[in-house]
Amino acid sequence: MRIIGLAGWSGAGKTTLVAKLIPAIIARGLTVSTVKHAHHGFDVDRPGKDSFTHRAAGATEVLVASALRFALLHELRGSAEPPFTELLAKMAPVDLVLVEGFKREPHPKIEVYRAANGKPLIYPEDPQVIAIASDAPVAGVPLPQVSLDDVAAIADLVLARAMPIDQMIRGA
Numbered sequence: 001m002r003i004i005g006l007a008g009w010s011g012a013g014k015t016t017l018v019a020k021l022i023p024a025i026i027a028r029g030l031t032v033s034t035v036k037h038a039h040h041g042f043d044v045d046r047p048g049k050d051s052f053t054h055r056a057a058g059a060t061e062v063l064v065a066s067a068l069r070f071a072l073l074h075e076l077r078g079s080a081e082p083p084f085t086e087l088l089a090k091m092a093p094v095d096l097v098l099v100e101g102f103k104r105e106p107h108p109k110i111e112v113y114r115a116a117n118g119k120p121l122i123y124p125e126d127p128q129v130i131a132i133a134s135d136a137p138v139a140g141v142p143l144p145q146v147s148l149d150d151v152a153a154i155a156d157l158v159l160a161r162a163m164p165i166d167q168m169i170r171g172a
Helices: 014-026 050-056 084-089 151-161 165-171
Strands: 002-007 032-036 061-065 070-074 096-100 109-113 129-134 145-147
Touching: 002 014, 002 165, 014 032, 014 096, 014 151, 050 061, 050 070, 084 165, 096 151, 109 151, 129 151, 145 151
Parallel strands: 002 096, 002 109, 032 096, 109 129, 129 145
Antiparallel strands: 061 070
């Protein structure tokens, strides 16, 4: 398994890019999973569903399964957020894990940048940023730059620069 992230400020287009990269990489014959960090509380469950009722009643974990998929919901119940490497260890093996968020973790990242957001670059503060994907050239950046619209070039970069997960975990 190899790993690479997409990092950037809210509104830069990370989720849109991930949604384009997944099919582009799968078309090359690889399997892809994603890890997404949410900064706020979130729900994948909704009131009225049995799984929500079980979780609301105090269950630490609720596993919901069908012929099409399964989902494991784990409530932290006041415990600390698990380390990134622990979360990765829970994933089934695939060729590539695309990470959205977790920008402080030590994996290679492509920064998704839009000048119109009015936010500073994450690079050079994050030495793990290995390239910039932007809607316009970014002056003064010595890293490879690709257009946000060039999904094939971004996929090439992702596959060339993704790091083995084992290597990242050992370095953490």
